[in-house]
Amino acid sequence: MNASFVSSLSEGRAVYILYFPTSFKIHAVVVNPFRNKELSTSFLEKQFRDACQALGSVPGDLTFHVDYQTTIDAGSKYVQRMLLEYRQQHPGPVIAVIECPKLQDIKASVKALDDFPCVTLPCNARDNSYQALGWQATAGRTSMQRCAASTQWFNERISLSRYAHVPLGNFELDWLLFTADVFFSRALRDQQQVLWISDDGIPDLGGTYEGDTCFADEVIQPALTYPGAYRKVSVELKIHHLAVNSLLKSSQVDEMDGGSIGSFGNDMVPGPHATETDFDDPSLCLPAFQVLKQLIQRCISDAVSSGNVFADAILQHLYRWLCSPQSKLHDPALHRLLHNSVFRDLFEWIELEPLHYWHSLLFMDQYNFGGIQAKTLDADCADCDNDIDIISSWNIAECLPKATQDHFVLIASEFLYIPWKYMREEVAKRATIRDDTSCTPSITVMAAENLEGQVIGYLCDQISNYFAEKLLKIVSDILHHFKGKSKFDSDERSRESDPHTHKGDAALEFIKHICAVLALDQNVQHDILRMRKNLLKLVRVKEFAPEAQFQDPCASFTLPNVICSYCNDCRDLDLCRDSTLQGQEWRCAVPQCGQPYHREQMENALLQVVRQRERLYHLQDLVCLRCRQVKAAHLSEQCSCGGSFRCKEESSHFLSKMRVFLNVAVSQKFELLQDCVQWILEVR
Ligand SMILES: [Zn+2]
Numbered sequence: 300m301n302a303s304f305v306s307s308l309s310e311g312r313a314v315y316i317l318y319f320p321t322s323f324k325i326h327a328v329v330v331n332p333f334r335n336k337e338l339s340t341s342f343l344e345k346q347f348r349d350a351c352q353a354l355g356s357v358p359g360d361l362t363f364h365v366d367y368q369t370t371i372d373a374g375s376k377y378v379q380r381m382l383l384e385y386r387q388q389h390p391g392p393v394i395a396v397i398e399c400p401k402l403q404d405i406k407a408s409v410k411a412l413d414d415f416p417c418v419t420l421p422c423n424a425r426d427n428s429y430q431a432l433g434w435q436a437t438a439g440r441t442s443m444q445r446c447a448a449s450t451q452w453f454n455e456r457i458s459l460s461r462y463a464h465v466p467l468g469n470f471e472l473d474w475l476l477f478t479a480d481v482f483f484s485r486a487l488r489d490q491q492q493v494l495w496i497s498d499d500g501i502p503d504l505g506g507t508y509e510g511d512t513c514f515a516d517e518v519i520q521p522a523l524t525y526p527g528a529y530r531k532v533s534v535e536l537k538i539h540h541l542a543v544n545s546l547l548k549s550s551q552v553d554e555m556d557g558g559s560i561g562s563f564g565n566d567m568v569p570g571p572h573a574t575e576t577d578f579d580d581p582s583l584c585l586p587a588f589q590v591l592k593q594l595i596q597r598c599i600s601d602a603v604s605s606g607n608v609f610a611d612a613i614l615q616h617l618y619r620w621l622c623s624p625q626s627k628l629h630d631p632a633l634h635r636l637l638h639n640s641v642f643r644d645l646f647e648w649i650e651l652e653p654l655h656y657w658h659s660l661l662f663m664d665q666y667n668f669g670g671i672q673a674k675t676l677d678a679d680c681a682d683c684d685n686d687i688d689i690i691s692s693w694n695i696a697e698c699l700p701k702a703t704q705d706h707f708v709l710i711a712s713e714f715l716y717i718p719w720k721y722m723r724e725e726v727a728k729r730a731t732i733r734d735d736t737s738c739t740p741s742i743t744v745m746a747a748e749n750l751e752g753q754v755i756g757y758l759c760d761q762i763s764n765y766f767a768e769k770l771l772k773i774v775s776d777i778l779h780h781f782k783g784k785s786k787f788d789s790d791e792r793s794r795e796s797d798p799h800t801h802k803g804d805a806a807l808e809f810i811k812h813i814c815a816v817l818a819l820d821q822n823v824q825h826d827i828l829r830m831r832k833n834l835l836k837l838v839r840v841k842e843f844a845p846e847a848q849f850q851d852p853c854a855s856f857t858l859p860n861v862i863c864s865y866c867n868d869c870r871d872l873d874l875c876r877d878s879t880l881q882g883q884e885w886r887c888a889v890p891q892c893g894q895p896y897h898r899e900q901m902e903n904a905l906l907q908v909v910r911q912r913e914r915l916y917h918l919q920d921l922v923c924l925r926c927r928q929v930k931a932a933h934l935s936e937q938c939s940c941g942g943s944f945r946c947k948e949e950s951s952h953f954l955s956k957m958r959v960f961l962n963v964a965v966s967q968k969f970e971l972l973q974d975c976v977q978w979i980l981e982v983r
């Protein structure tokens with residue numbers, strides 16, 4: 300038997316819903332300081348029915364009641380009364396499932412909840428923002444959806460409780476982290492390993508330890524970029540289970556490398572004096588790593604042989620669990636150990652999911668690409684000509700003046716589309732010729748290579764005729780357009796300190812950007828460079844002058860493993876380039892979710908990174924300018940080879956990275972972070 304209790308509130312307005320599935324009743328209490336009453340029993344009934352149908356369940360024959368109150372206080376008193384009444388009528392075991400944004404407030408105002416064992420359901424922050432008008436209908440609809448979903452959620456929770464051997468009420472909001480923690484701690488105890496629990500993401504492995512932790516650095520996310528023009532079909536894949544795979548394969552890797560996954564590739568030999576850096580010694584966590592591996596193997600057998608959905612979910616979230624400081628058994632050393640075994644070409648348990656098919660792709664990096672995308676994922680689609688989208692996702696264009704951005708996007712798209720269209724026509728032409736002579740329809744390797752060469756030739760032709768002329772015209776237009784403006788240009792620039800505004804000459808920037816993109820195609824790079832040289836003549840800049848070199852103008856920072864508190868989606872956020880983060884509150888990018896990220900947690904994570912980087916900067920090694928060896932002796936002024944020393948990380952490099960954090964702090968109003976970075980940069 301259970302009772303669900305859904306509530307949401309915003310500025311003196313609130314909706315409380317009491318759902319008693321066993322007595323087939325739904326009570327709605329609307330708190331509204333004004334007189335308008337927009338919720339009716341029939342409206343709620345319809346919404347509930349719709350919600351049940353959407354979930355594929357059959358709505359029972361429920362009775363609905365709606366009650367209006369003018370204050371939150373009166374509303375919670377009403378709820379209190381209803382619960383007490385229910386308790387009297389049903390003295391048997393009852394469990395309360397609560398979905399509510401402020402659990403503590405509700406528990407404080409509705410004392411009757413103390414008589415029930417309570418289970419909490421995670422709550423979406425969007426449920427809580429009411430619009431000014433018509434809010435009652437929206438809140439009513441949402442609450443009915445939540446009520447309908449609560450039954451299913453509760454049943455799942457019971458099965459989970461059976462699988463995990465954890466009492467129903469003991470699960471924390473993030474059940475995946477919690478269950479993985481429980482499993483891992485049981486396994487550690489069974490193997491008589493050290494068992495630690497900590498709330499702050501730093502493993503408590505016993506011993507006295509003071510001062511700051513000194514972990515090597517944040518784990519570098521493995522990212523490999525191969526820029527270029529891919530004018531044949533490319534597939535965008537999502538890889539699942541990479542972490543599980545590397546765990547399973549770790550022993551093999553271990554043997555292959557002669558046990559070297561324990562070492563970080565840098566020269567950290569645990570010395571005879573136990574120091575703080577012992578935390579960084581990966582061999583210390585090898586036994587725990589073994590235990591984890593066995594645990595994962597058990598989960599896999601549960602998921603594969605008995606089809607257990609929870610075991611499968613744990614495997615899917617394994618990586619999140621490993622890297623989240625929120626998990627009670629978080630150990631950064633384990634996380635890094637796993638990282639050392641990722642990407643070693645041993646794949647067994649990996650799932651590849653195709654996301655998009657591209658007919659043609661111009662790729663610079665994750666944030667800078669354009670392509671011709673197939674709209675459907677149907678590979679046999681015969682007539683794909685009308686079934687394409689031209690995608691332009693060029694973050695570098697953001698730095699160009701608004702007036703030239705459109706030109707940039709258009710040229711980049713044409714550079715993709717024109718040769719692609721030509722190739723399709725050629726293929727069609729050849730097909731008809733072949734039909735006439737009744738040859739085999741399969742294109743031989745020779746013919747395919749022929750066609751490729753022909754397309755490249757055509758593109759070269761287009762560059763020297765079409766593109767060169769068009770670009771010359773655009774550049775002279777830009778020069779003309781910005782000529783009169785140069786006087787107050789400096790004015791404009793000093794006002795806008797935002798990194799996204801253009802610096803310097805608009806025409807020069809345009810040339811640099813567009814040529815950098817077009818030169819991605821290796822086959823015609825030579826022609827592009829020749830065109831670039833001619834374009835640069837217009838702005839009187841030499842081909843190899845430093846100001847003519849293209850640099851990605853957007854220095855950024857990627858915060859890894861940001862987890863949505865509602866849907867558990869895990870992603871790495873590029874704080875300056877991710878288009879879903881720009882110009883608004885940081886939110887989960889899953890379309891159905893949109894839960895705002897936890898600001899405090901994010902600021903804290905950034906603060907940790909900044910402090911860690913600062914510490915590493917000050918503790919860095921000196922290297923010899925001549926032989927590149929790290930300085931070993933403490934007092935010598937020169938290397939034994941006679942060369943002089945310099946810092947491994949230059950201060951300009953460090954400061955420019957810090958400035959990225961300052962920009963993020965200012966734009967997101969992270970005051971503590973801003974304070975800290977300003978102090979490092981010595982700006983006030
Ligand atoms: Zn989400």
Ligand SMILES: [Zn+2]
Pocket residue numbers: 923924925926927928938939940941942
């Ligand atoms: Zn030297």
